[in-house]
Amino acid sequence: MTNEGEGLTIMVVEDNDFQRAVAAKVLEDIGCEHVMAARNGQDALEQIVAHPDRIHIVVSDLDMPEMDGVELLRHLAERKLADAMVVASALDAALIHTVEDMAEEHGLQVLTNVKKPVTREKIRGVIEQYRKEHRARNPDAYSGVFTAEDIQEGLDAGQFQVWYQPKVSLSDGSWLASEALARWDHPEQGVVMPGRFVPIMEKSSLIDQLTWKQVHAIVEDLRNWQLQGRDLTVAVNLSPLLLEDVSMPQKLEEILAHHGVSTCRMTLEITENVVMKNLARSLETLARLRMKGFNLSIDDFGTGFSNFQQLNRIPFTELKIDRSFVSDITHKTTNRIIVESNIDMAKRLRLSTVAEGIETEEEWNKLKELGCDYAQGFLVARAMPYSQMPEWEKNWKEQFKSQLSD
CATH class of the missing domain: 3.40.50.2300 (Response regulator)
Structure with a gap:
């Protein structure tokens, strides 16, 4: 048994x-x-x-x-x-x-x-x-609850890291971008996921510290990739509090300029809930980001009731199709129709499309058939530190050639 x-x-x-x-x-x-x-x-x-x-x-x-x-x-x-x-x-x-x-x-x-x-x-x-x-x-049921003081100590000790989940082209498998994700390398509990510390940070105003520490690390990695001749972009998730700071675009531009990295190498991912926190200030910040050449991505598309209104008012360059629609796309007719319609709409709006949460070859093939641009999900890779990405890319090329190429 x-x-x-x-x-x-x-x-x-x-x-x-x-x-x-x-x-x-x-x-x-x-x-x-x-x-x-x-x-x-x-x-x-x-x-x-x-x-x-x-x-x-x-x-x-x-x-x-x-x-x-x-x-x-x-x-x-x-x-x-x-x-x-x-x-x-x-x-x-x-x-x-x-x-x-x-x-x-x-x-x-x-x-x-x-x-x-x-x-x-x-x-x-x-x-x-x-x-x-x-x-x-229920993370608290499995391990201790963190306080704002615990997190501040982790920030001061440099325990927070940037991990990357690659995005690849559905047409040829080439690695073109990554999403930056925060991880806490806790000395006792190991790698701690964002769900256990980001909500606490947002309530205690620590999210600014984390974001700017992460941004500096991301830009340094972008510069290293640039020196290697790599034409890569990185997507960064924005907190609601940062969108309310209308001076943020200028500060972000200065950091990239200091490292000799173009603003077009960074994509800022926005969810509907983020934008709705303070709409007027958020729109001002987003307008400035786009004017400075940053790409804007609407994340979790289709999961809210006013996504179309956001598409109409914000100059997005990318649309991310939520994993809830990608899942079972080969078995659920409704999912396939929704995804196909979103891809068609994005093309008409001249937006690139990213499918999140791809886990099977069948989902890959169907999304490729429907004309989606990029894939992100466990089929391609889980999030990983910068140091592990060269080995991942080598293995991914072999996997793509043997399993996914035509």
Whole structure:
């Protein structure tokens, strides 16, 4: 017996007796601590309420008598009775996607849906995703909580580093750009991800210190690449607080000029939420950045309600297609249509396009077919320090030649 499910309580909700029994057996075989089974939503709800411990994952069909899966998921979310849910259904993919969106809006963690029949491999994937996302959502449960004083000490000690995630051309695989990402090399906890320190920095006004330290390091790396004859650009994520500083573009331009690096070598990535913090000052800052030759990228495109308004008011040069649309682009018709429409619109607006979160060859090939310009994601590379990039590039060229080139 394997133990992937160690410590987990999982409930299966399925009105078909045979399929319910099979799913429960699969969960038991992979070592789940508690396996619960219900024949419909009402049965599941009664069992969950009576159960003394937390339900980690509910795997539920949708079309069931008495109480269907849609109503069950609403109760789970509103009453906070489970950590996460998985839709296991043979219904239309568009309908399943709508239900998943509903659950997420209610605050329930949604894991990859599972097509019937339920198998060990499918459940293993669900559990792996649950553990990964639970750790990301609840970092304090896995390690100590940082204070602003802890972070200040790390800044003073030079513990914060710049890592890069490459972006490559979908047409020929060439490495043309990278996104700069902050990492904290903590002496006790190892590499700490931004989600654990950036929110604290923004609340305590430490984000300015981090950004300018990162900018100086990035520009030095750009200068080194330039001396090597490399025609590379780097994308930098901007904090809302920095966009409110109308003097920031001038300061940024002076730093690049001091190192002999053109402003066109830097792309500033903006999300909708960032711009909306203080619209008037943000627009002034963005206008100055573009006037000075910096590239502007709209990040996470399609995930907000006013992206089109932002496209209309800000002189962007690049559009980044969010990973939520890239994922399953080869299986979900809706995702493919959305991505195809965004790429077509970007071309009409003379914007380059970057697809985020590419993880499979199938996604690469489909995005290339649709005319997307650049790829970013685990298929290409995870983020890494500057020193590791030459070795990555060598390996990437071999990977592209053997797997992705026509």
